[in-house]
Every structure is written in C-alpha cells, then in structure tokens.
Amino acid sequence: MSFTSEPDPSSNDDPSSHEAHDESGSENRPGVSRFSGTKAKSNLRLRRRLDKLAENAIFGVSLAAISIIFLIFVYVAREAWPLIAGAVEETSVGAMFMSPFEWQPVSITSRYSVIPLLVGTLKVTLIAMLVGTPVALAAALYTAEFAPPRLKEWIKPTVELLAGIPSVVVGFFALIVLASWIQDVLGLQFRLNAFTAGVALSLAVIPIIYTVTEDALSAVPRTYKEASLALGASKVQTAVRVVLPAASPGIGAALTLGLGRAIGETMIVLMVSGNAAVLSLDPFSGARTMSATIAAELGEVIFGGEHYRVLFFLGVLLFIITTGLNWVGDRINTGLRKKLFGNA
Amino acid sequence: MIIKTQARQLYPFLAAVCVLALGTSCAPVTNQQSVTVKGSDTMVQLGQRWAEVYMNEHLDAVLQVTGGGSGTGIAALINGSTDIAQASRIMKDEEKESALEHRGQAVSEIAVALDALAVYVNEDNPVEALTIAQIDGIFRGEVTNWSQVGGPDAAIILYGRENSSGTYVYFKEEVMGDADFPTHYQALPGTAAVINAVSNDPNGMGYGGIGYASGVKTVAISLEEGGEPIEPSESNVLTNAYPLSRNLYFYTIGEPDGLMGEFIDWTLSPEGQEIVSEVGYYPLR
Numbered sequence: 001m002s003f004t005s006e007p008d009p010s011s012n013d014d015p016s017s018h019e020a021h022d023e024s025g026s027e028n029r030p031g032v033s034r035f036s037g038t039k040a041k042s043n044l045r046l047r048r049r050l051d052k053l054a055e056n057a058i059f060g061v062s063l064a065a066i067s068i069i070f071l072i073f074v075y076v077a078r079e080a081w082p083l084i085a086g087a088v089e090e091t092s093v094g095a096m097f098m099s100p101f102e103w104q105p106v107s108i109t110s111r112y113s114v115i116p117l118l119v120g121t122l123k124v125t126l127i128a129m130l131v132g133t134p135v136a137l138a139a140a141l142y143t144a145e146f147a148p149p150r151l152k153e154w155i156k157p158t159v160e161l162l163a164g165i166p167s168v169v170v171g172f173f174a175l176i177v178l179a180s181w182i183q184d185v186l187g188l189q190f191r192l193n194a195f196t197a198g199v200a201l202s203l204a205v206i207p208i209i210y211t212v213t214e215d216a217l218s219a220v221p222r223t224y225k226e227a228s229l230a231l232g233a234s235k236v237q238t239a240v241r242v243v244l245p246a247a248s249p250g251i252g253a254a255l256t257l258g259l260g261r262a263i264g265e266t267m268i269v270l271m272v273s274g275n276a277a278v279l280s281l282d283p284f285s286g287a288r289t290m291s292a293t294i295a296a297e298l299g300e301v302i303f304g305g306e307h308y309r310v311l312f313f314l315g316v317l318l319f320i321i322t323t324g325l326n327w328v329g330d331r332i333n334t335g336l337r338k339k340l341f342g343n344a
Numbered sequence: 345m346i347i348k349t350q351a352r353q354l355y356p357f358l359a360a361v362c363v364l365a366l367g368t369s370c371a372p373v374t375n376q377q378s379v380t381v382k383g384s385d386t387m388v389q390l391g392q393r394w395a396e397v398y399m400n401e402h403l404d405a406v407l408q409v410t411g412g413g414s415g416t417g418i419a420a421l422i423n424g425s426t427d428i429a430q431a432s433r434i435m436k437d438e439e440k441e442s443a444l445e446h447r448g449q450a451v452s453e454i455a456v457a458l459d460a461l462a463v464y465v466n467e468d469n470p471v472e473a474l475t476i477a478q479i480d481g482i483f484r485g486e487v488t489n490w491s492q493v494g495g496p497d498a499a500i501i502l503y504g505r506e507n508s509s510g511t512y513v514y515f516k517e518e519v520m521g522d523a524d525f526p527t528h529y530q531a532l533p534g535t536a537a538v539i540n541a542v543s544n545d546p547n548g549m550g551y552g553g554i555g556y557a558s559g560v561k562t563v564a565i566s567l568e569e570g571g572e573p574i575e576p577s578e579s580n581v582l583t584n585a586y587p588l589s590r591n592l593y594f595y596t597i598g599e600p601d602g603l604m605g606e607f608i609d610w611t612l613s614p615e616g617q618e619i620v621s622e623v624g625y626y627p628l629r
Binding site for chain 1: 508528
C-alpha cells in the first residue's frame with residue numbers, strides 16, 4: 001500500500017508538532033496542541049473511511065467478475081437444458097455419444113455425434129502441447145538460468161509479445177505459409193490437417209507456458225542454487241536437478257493454463273484444421289474441434305432449434321472440460337507444493 | 345488520496361469515453377438514414393461494392409454490409425437485426441413462415457444478379473470437364489481418385505463451405521440430391537478460403553460463386569456422359585444452359601421502401617448491374 005502518492009502538508013506536519021509539544025510540556029500551549037490533535041484524528045478517520053471505501057470497491061469488482069463467469073455458465077447451461085432434460089425430440093445427450101459417430105447437422109436425418117469433435121479437439125490440443133511444451137520449457141529455463149541479464153531483458157518481452165498477436169493473424173500465417181511448408185516437407189496428402197493446426201496452435205500456447213514457467217523458475221530461492229553450486233554441481237545440473245523440480249508447482253500451473261488456451265482456441269483451428277469431422281487418430285488427417293464447430297455453425301441455426309441446443313451443449317461440455325482440467329491442475333500443484341515445502 | 349491519484353490517471357480514459365459517447369450520440373442528429381445488409385458470403389463483395397458506389401452518390405445514406413452466410417443473413421432478417429438479407433439460395437418455406445410469424449409481414453424476394461456456381465480445380469489439374477454425375481460421386485465420397493475421372497493417379501481432396509452457407513445448401517440440393525458430404529470433406533470459412541485451398545493443393549477440388557474464381561480453373565460441366573461440356577460463362581448462364589446457374593437474392597420484410605427501396609431499385613438499374621459484372625458475377629439482363 002502506498003500512502004505517499006500525494007504529499008499532504010497538514011497530515012505530515014501536525015503529528016510532529018504535536019509530538020514536539022508533548023516533549024516540551026503539553027500544558028504550555030494547550031489550545032494549539034488540542035487543535036492539531038483533533039485535526040490529525042479527523043484526518044485519520046477520513047483515511048480509514050477512504051480505505052474502507054476502496055476495499056469495498058475492490059470487493060465489488062471481484063464479486064462482479066465472479067458473478068459474470070457464473071452467469072455465463074448459467075446462460076449456456078440454460079440454453080442447453082432442454083436437450084439435457086430430454087425435451088428435444090430429434091436428438092438426446094445419449095444419442096450424441098453413440099453410433100453413428102457422424103457430425104452431419106444439416107441433413108435429411110441430422111446426426112449430432114460429439115465423438116468426432118471430441119477426438120478432433122483432443123488430437124489438435126495434444127499436438128499443440130507436445131510441440132509447444134518442450135520449446136516453452138527450454139526457452140524459460142534458458143532465460144531464467146543461463147541468459148545474460150541484458151539478453152533476458154530482450155527475450156522475455158519478445159516472447160510475451162507473441163501472446164499479443166491476434167489468433168486470426170497466427171491462423172492466417174499458418175494457412176498461407178505454414179500449411180504449404182509442412183505439406184511439402186512431410187509430403188502430406190491433406191494440406192490442412194490436425195498436425196498443422198496443432199503446430200500453429202502451439203504458437204499461441206508457447207508464450208503462456210513460457211512466461212508463467214519463467215516466473216516460477218525465477219522465484220526459486222537463490223539459496224537453493226547457491227547450495228547446489230557450492231556442493232560442486234555444474235550450472236546445468238543445478239538448473240535441471242534443483243531449479244526445475246523446485247519450480248514444478250508453477251510449471252504445472254503454466255501447463256494447465258496452456259492446455260486451457262489450446263482447448264478453447266477457436267480462430268486458428270477454424271482456419272487451419274480443415275474442419276473435417278473425421279473419426280481418426282491420424283494426426284495428418286483433418287480435424288473438427290468443438291470450439292470451431294460452435295463458431296462456424298452458431299450464426300446460422302434457428303433460435304431454440306435442436307441444432308442450437310446441441311451447440312450450446314457443446315459449450316457446456318467445453319466449460320466442464322476446461323474447469324475439470326483446471327481443478328486437476330490445481331490438485332497436482334497443491335500436492336507438489338506440499339511435498340516440496342511441507343505446506344499447501 | 346490513493347483514489348485521487350488513480351482518478352487522475354483515469355482522466356484521459358474518461359475523456360476518450362466521453363468523446364466516443366458524444367460521437368455516437370451525434371450521429372443520429374443529422375439527416376442520415378441507414379440500412380444494414382447481411383448474409384451470403386458469395387455476395388458480400390458485390391454488396392460492399394454496391395454500397396460503396398451508392399454512398400458516394402448519396403452522401404446522406406449509410407449502408408452497412410456484412411457476410412456470415414445466407415443462413416446467417418436470413419436468421420438475422422427473421423430476428424430483425426438486418427434490413428436486407430443477401431442470399432445465394434431461395435428462402436425455405438419454414439423460414440418464410442417464421443419471418444411472417446416474427447415480423448408480421450411476408451418477405452419480398454428480389455433477384456439482383458446471376459451467378460454460376462463454379463466447380464474449381466487446381467490450375468495444374470489436366471481435368472477440363474466433368475459430368476454432373478461425376479461431381480455428385482466425387483462429393484459424396486464414392487469417387488476418390490482423380491484417375492477415375494480422367495486425371496492423374498492421386499486422391500481427390502474435397503474443399504467446400506460450412507453448413508451456414510447458402511452455397512453449401514445449394515450445392516448439396518442441386519448437385520447431390522441432398523445426400524451428405526463425406527466426413528473427410530473439409531469445410532472452410534468463406535469462398536475465398538476455398539479458392540486459397542484449391543489454388544495451393546494440386547489435388548484439390550472445391551465449389552463456389554463465379555465471382556471468386558481467380559487462381560483456379562473452373563470445370564466445364566455436362567449434363568450426361570458424352571454430352572457437351574458447358575463453361576460457366578456469361579452467355580451460358582443467361583440462356584440457362586450452364587446446369588448450375590442460379591439467382592442471387594435480396595430478401596426484405598414487406599415491400600422495400602424509403603432508402604432501402606431506392607437502394608434496391610438502384611442495384612437493378614443499368615449502373616447497379618454494371619457493378620455486378622465488375623465484381624465478376626453476371627447481370628440479370
């Protein structure tokens with residue numbers, strides 16, 4: 001808390017003069033002393049009131065943020081509710097997980113199986129994490145442990161800048177440049193596929209994992225490193241065997257955040273994955289993710305129709321998946337922290 | 345005191361907000377009329393070009409044109425969030441009923457331009473002509489290799505539009521007899537994305553409005569085996585000889601009047617129809 005933002009002559013002067021009077025004898029000039037005393041007191045009261053006001057305001061804002069998230073979930077769930085409750089004639093939640101595993105919403109007999117979409121989402125997310133995690137962790141370890149300070153001042157903001165690139169720009173780059181390049185290098189049948197989408201998505205995930213991991217590594221107490229080096233361990237041994245494990249709760253949080261971003265990211269996969277709802281684990285085939293499906297189809301559906309309900313159900317499913325992952329990530333972090341530091 | 349300093353930091357921001365608020369609240373004070381146009385991605389270039397030229401000539405008119413797909417535009421018309429819906433397909437009966445029910449008036453259908461739904465292949469692809477039945481088989485996923493239709497021995501990669509697109513629905517109904525696309529069919533957002541994919545993929549095949557066809561080859565289509573292949577040219581579309589000739593439509597609630605009516609009349613005038621040719625579609629007459 002900084003109270004020094006605005007020097008206030010009355011609040012600074014009065015208490016000192018009050019003290020001076022006390023030392024020299026308060027009965028000497030009682031009037032002045034009493035006067036400045038009450039002024040300081042009222043000033044303090046004002047400050048406390050302002051403090052209380054600020055506290056309440058901050059509380060209100062955070063409450064608003066929480067309730068907005070909660071209300072969004074309530075809205076999405078409410079729109080999907082008739083489907084969950086079985087009040088939609090054409091399809092049901094059970095049918096969405098059963099054969100035929102096809103996503104054909106605009107058809108004579110519409111089929112809404114979420115399985116190909118789930119497979120597509122997991123496929124793209126997994127590839128993005130497998131490509132992005134090693135790069136982000138290695139980069140963070142280098143910046144935190146090995147880079148000269150001046151270089152570090154450059155690297156970190158630059159990588160963080162990557163997070164600020166709009167995903168539509170990343171998607172455009174991947175669509176025009178990356179897709180052709182990957183197809184030529186690997187000789188792929190499909191130009192737009194889950195692998196290319198995953199690589200493009202890793203560009204969005206890397207800065208998140210990198211920056212949180214780097215903070216976690218930098219926060220490891222110096223004494224750990226000094227002890228390790230003093231025992232004769234090399235710099236690399238210290239970084240990999242001491243700093244990395246000590247920062248593991250933070251790294252866990254970084255990976256969870258990255259995973260959440262990868263699952264929810266829409267624009268990049270919409271542009272690059274080919275949006276083919278195939279049921280295949282082949283990373284070089286197309287993929288249709290849940291988020292891209294919602295984005296591509298929600299604009300057209302009839303308000304309150306079965307297709308509309310199904311898309312909102314996809315939203316609920318996405319919400320549950322990301323919340324679940326956050327919860328699991330949080331549990332792992334708490335466990336690690338307990339193991340490392342003996343308290344949660 | 346903390347609050348005071350924070351407030352001071354907020355002043356420029358607050359000032360910006362006030363300016364914005366003033367700016368938007370001032371707009372309706374002048375004598376401007378505005379019309380929103382929303383829908384078909386096939387027609388979005390055409391609509392924007394029309395709006396641009398029209399607004400240059402009529403300074404008090406404001407026209408906003410956005411895409412999203414014919415289905416999106418029609419849904420917006422029914423919901424009342426657009427004045428004109430652009431559509432590259434005819435409005436379905438349920439949609440017309442829904443519009444009547446929600447808006448209390450029947451929709452007006454105005455054909456504003458002609459389009460040939462073109463089938464695109466890569467420029468290096470030797471295939472020049474296909475029959476309707478072959479295109480149908482390819483997009484149903486029954487014909488999977490170019491060698492089956494006179495091309496090289498390579499798998500056919502299918503590109504097309506998302507199911508919110510009027511072109512998607514038109515193609516599905518007119519070419520495929522309402523059969524479903526196969527699962528490996530790649531659905532792309534917008535005809536421009538389809539063109540990009542086909543122009544970059546030697547084995548790619550896609551479909552879309554004729555106005556977008558640059559950097560790809562359009563296939564001549566014959567009605568049956570041995571029949572004469574017909575190019576999607578202006579004369580073939582005007583005589584309706586090209587099998588996938590279609591109208592592009594404006595839909596409004598009730599009879600269009602005011603600025604909306606004037607704008608629609610203007611798009612049908614020789615000047616408006618000239619822009620149709622400029623954009624790459626075919627004029628009505």
